[in-house]
Amino acid sequence: MNGGLQGGNSLLNLAIFAAFVAITLVVVIKASRGSRTADDFYAGGRAFTGPQNGIAIAGDYLSAATFLGITGSIAVYGYDGFLYSIGFLVAWLVALLLVAELLRNTGKFTMGDVLAFRMRQRPIRAAAAVSTITVSLLYLLAQMAGAGILVSLLLGISGDAGQAVVISVVGLVMIFYVLVGGMKGTTWVQIIKAILLIGAAAGMAVWVLAKHGFDFSDLLQGAVDRAGAHGGRLLEPGAKYGVDGTSKLDFLSLGVALVLGTAGLPHVLMRFYTVPSAKEARRSVVWAIGLIGLCYLFILVIGYGAGALVGPAAIAAAPGKENAAAPLLAQLLGGPVLLGFVSAVAFATILAVVAGLTITASVSFAHDIYTNVLRGNRSEPEDGENKDTEVRVARIASVVIGVFAIVGGIAAKNQNVAFLVALAFAVAASANLPTILYSLYWKRFNTAGALWSIYGGLGIALTLIVFSPAVSGNAKAMFPHVDFHWFPLQNPGLVSIPASFLLGWLGAVLSRERTDGKYVEMEVRALTGAGAEKAVSH
16 A cells, blocks of 8 residues: 555545445435525524434544544553543533533524624624634644545555545535535434444454453553553653643643633534424533543543554554554454544544534524624524525535635645644633633623633634744644744643633623623523524424
């Protein structure tokens, strides 16, 4: 296999991937037949059950970075690598306890609906849309660039032109999913992908444990032995983040961004609108927590299995380094067939995640900016010409965003994309979460506080990332040959998130605007569901 993993079969990998794409395209086309209204296109008619939505959330959340990146981190760094999983999982408790039900009751399609409930429509919707689109595009670029890396790693397609073609194909399939299927089609793609990913992870985990007599301690010892002199560090903190003060602060900052970022990610928040009630929103998060937690347990076994059976040296020598750990282990366990299946699952993961991100960004543009900012249409009729026009704008926006993602992914395919994911979480936690929590829980909060919090959090997070070691000043930076960094931490969360909460409070206190009356109405609707959006029946 030219340029890929030796011993793999690139034609087999492509055949399995093509079969998955064909199946999902059929599902998307069938799902589109019931998409007639804005509710259908934006929120799947609010017709998905809690368990269905929970599986889809897991499919949306478990990205290629999770499956390949965390597995590789555990294989190479052990304990420190698994801490990523802890952060990603614990984050769902914030979403479950503080956000899910209240958001479902007070919103309609986007985060802007919740914020605009008791504040001035145009400025707050514009700010919410800017934040939503920024986070979605950053996440989208990381996924598209990751597609290019995966192609060279798993399919043996080398050279810039080959990677550009595959990134373009991924982008075009993604645009088709969104244009034809809307949220309903995208949700079914995410459900299929989640079942495939968790099934593949479960199979590999059981296989690895079987090779060690189903003795997890024996597996850990195997990983320690294979790592040689540094093996003991795999079972204790410090292998990746060290023991110096900056490394500890770096990890704390990353942890804060991961734990608080999930409840502010727009494509996660939008999933709460696809169920018929707040109760189902809560059930969907419980299902998502169970499935995501189960998958991370499988990844823990797979990661240490890769360390024990493949070895850190072989992982470091492979194309893609840490990202190669899961494919290398699959090839060792099941040969070209299992490698092909794992390759297809990895690509399915990217397709499902980018489709969710694209529909989130396009709906935010159409619903918040086009309808409520540019046209100032507060009445928002459920059907009719205005709603049809809005859906048409959303479809056009999805094509534009898809093209931007393809071009950006091709431009960033050889770059270090890890900082893009960290930035997306940091921006979500800085700009979105403080504003959402203040809106739902603080009576005194107003438009000025929301604008200060969103734009302030967004600006601070972006500025600190640009001048961080993730962008310049070291061999792993995006621009390794220049050095203009002055902020010492890789992730800005430790500074930007508290700053955003502070700015939100300060802006609200300094403003004379009062929204107390609307807050009482919002509180009743949030807690009881009275007046909340209902499922659409056809």
